[in-house]
Amino acid sequence: MSSQTRSGSGGGGTASASRTCQFKLVLLGESSVGKSSLVLRFVKGQFHEFQESTIGAAFLTQTVQIDDTTVKFEIWDTAGQERYHSLAPMYYRGAQAAIVVYDISNKESFHKAQTWVKELQRQASPNIVIALAGNKLDLANKRAVSYEEAKQYADEHSLLFMETSAKTAANVMDIFTSIAKKLPKSDVNEQASRQSQNRSGVNVGGANQNQQGTSGCACK
C-alpha cells in the first residue's frame, strides 16, 4: 500500500489535470442517532427505515468534486454503543474531519455529542475539522433540541453546524461538502508531518514504516 496507489485510484485517470485529495472522516455520536444513515445517504443516496446498528466500525469511501479538486473521503462510521467507546480514539486520531451527530428529538444524544466534541478537542489532531449534525430534522415536531441552542454551542466551540435528515436527504450533501471546503487542500507537507506525529504511539507493529503519507491527505 502506498499513497500513490491510493490517490491514484481516487483520481481515476479520466478527469483532466485536477487535483485529488484524500481525507479521513469519522462519524461519532450516540447509538441510533443516524450516523450510518447519513453515510448511506451520502454514499449511496439511500435510506433504510430499519438500519441495523453498527458493530465495531464500518469503513466506506466516497468521492466528491469540489471546484477543480476531487476529494475522496475515507469514512469511518463508528458504532455508537457504549461498549465500543474505547475504540473510538483509533478512528479519530488520524482523522482530518469528524461529524458529531445527535438526534434533534433526543436531548440526551445532544449531551453525548458535547462530550464527543470535548474528547475530540482534547485528544484528536488540533487541526481537525469538526461538524455538528443535528439529524432527523424531519422529526421537527418531536424536537427536543432547539436550533438556536445547538447553533450557539457550535459557534462557541467553532464547529460547523447543520441540521440534517438522512431520511429526506436535507443538508446531507451540504454537510460533507462544507467539510471538504473547509479542509486545507494544498499543504501536503504540513499534513504529512502532522500525520506522522499523530501516528506515534499508535503504530505498534513494524511492517509499515515506509509509508509516511499513508493516512495523510495525499494531494497530487
Place this chain on the structure above:
Amino acid sequence: MSNTPNKFDQLSTNSDTEFKAESNDENFIPIYDSLHSNNQSPLLHNFDQVLQLEEDYDETESKSSASGEPKFVLNQREFDENELNVETKSDLTEINEKNSSQIFSDAEDQDTQNEEVDLPVEQNDEWRSQSKHVFILSESGKPIYSLHGNEVKLIAFMGLLQALMSIIECDNENKLNFVVAGDHKIAFLHRSHLILVCVSSEPDKCVEQLELELNYCYNQIISVVTLSLIEKIFSRSHNYDLRNKLTGTEKLLTNMIHRLKSDYGMLLNCVNSYPLQFETRDQVSRIIAQQITPIRSVLFGLLLFDNRLVSLIRPKSRNIHPVDVHLLVNVITGFDTPKSVEFTWYPICLPNFDKNGIMYAYISHLDESCKTCLILLTGMCDEEQSIELNECRKRIQQKMQTQNIFQIMNLKLKDNSLKLDQIGVSELKHFLFKDNKVFQYFVSDYGLPYSQSLEEQQRIFDMYQKLYHKLHNKTNSLRIIYMQKKYETILGWQTSNFEIYATFSPLVTKDITINAINKLLEFTQKNKSKIFLSSMPTLPR
C-alpha cells in the same frame, strides 16, 4: 465455575480440565494438520456422571413415556473426587420437585395462582407455549438475556432459577446439571458468574444437546465481553447489569441458538468446510498466504464461501478452534452489513484462543453476491493497520478475479461428483461423515423422499443429533448403533478416526448397510482432498 468441563474440549482434546489459553493452542484440534492430530479417542473421558436416578431418560423411540407425573432426573457431577452423599440426593430431588412444579405445572393438581403473580399476563400463553427457552442471568439473579420475551419482565422468573441454582450449589460441592420434569428438560450451566438455563419441550432434544447449546451461548457472551472483564466486573459489583456490555449483541445469541437447530458443524464440533477442487483451494490459499505474510500482525486469514470455510491460513504453531470459527461466522450471519461498506472492523474475543483477550477482525465481502467473505484476524487495534489490510484485501480480490475463482466457487455449488448416487446404494438415503483427524465433516445430499421436504431433513438432523449424543455419552461406550425405525433405519458408528451417521430405507438388510458403509468410506477417502481443507500454507510466525 472453573471446574465445569468444557464440552468442546471434551470432544476435541484429551484434557478434561478447564482450558488454559496457552496450553489450549497446542492441545486442541489441529484442524488442518493431521500430523499433530490427537490420537486419543474422544470417548476416553472420566467417568463423571455420578448420579443418575433414572436411566435412559430419553428412551429412544417412546416419545416421552412420561405418564403425567413429572419425573426428576438429577445428574450430579463430582469433578474432584467421585464421592457422593446419598442423603444429598434425596434432598435435591425434593427441592427440585417443588420448584420445577411451580415453573411448569403439568396441568395437574398444580395451582397456577403463583405464576399469574410472577409472570406478566401478556406473556403467559404464547410465551409458555414456546418449545425452547434460553435464559441467561447473573449469579445474583439479574436478567441478562431471554430468547423469548423481554428479560426484564422475567425478573421474578430469573430469580427463581437463581434460587434453584443457589440452593443446590450452596455447599460448593453439588452441581445442578439438569432437571427433567414431564415433557420439559431444564439444563443448567453455571460458569464464571453466569447462569445459563435452557428449558426445552422439544421431544427430540436430549439434555446433552441442551448443554451443548448453552456452552455455545456462554462462548458467545465471552466473545463479546471477554472472561477477564466478566470476572472483573462481578468481583467489583456483584449486582452489575451485564446487559450494559452486551447491548446490540443479543441478536448474536438469538442467531446462535437458531443456527444450532440445523448446523452439523456446530453439533459435531467441526468447521464447515466448503467442498472444492484441491487445485482451486490451493490457489486461493496461496493467494491469501502470499498477501498476508508480509503483514506481521495478522494471525489468521479465513476465506468463507456461503459461510463455509474455503481456506484458512494460520501461523505454524497456532490453530483456530472450530467453535471460534462458528463465533466468527455468527457475526457475519447475525449482522446485515450494507453492501456499500468496504469492510467492518470488529473487536472479538475468541474464547478458545484467548478467553481474556480481544482480537480485531477485518471483515470484508469480496463479491457482488456477498457470498465470499474474507476475515483477517489481528491482535492490533490500529486504524492504519485496518487500512493496510484493506489494501491487502483489494490485492487478494483482484488476484482471485483474474484467476476466475469466484466463478469456480459458484459452480461448485452444483458439483455432481459428490452426490449421493455416486455411492450407488439406493437404500442409502443420507449420510454424515466426520473425520476425527481434521475435525471436518461431509454431509451428503438427500435421497428421496427426504430431498422433497425440509421438515424431513430437519428430522434427520434431529435423529443424528440424538445418535451423536448417544455415541458420546460418557456412561456407555457404544461404538455402533443400528436402529430399525418406523420410517427409516439409521446407523451411527464411531471410531477414533471417524464418525458416520447414515439413514437407510426402513427395510434395509444388515448386509446392504455394511456394503453401503464400506462404499461410503471408499467414497469419502477418494474425495478427501476435495471435501476437506488440508495442507494449507502456514504463516512463518
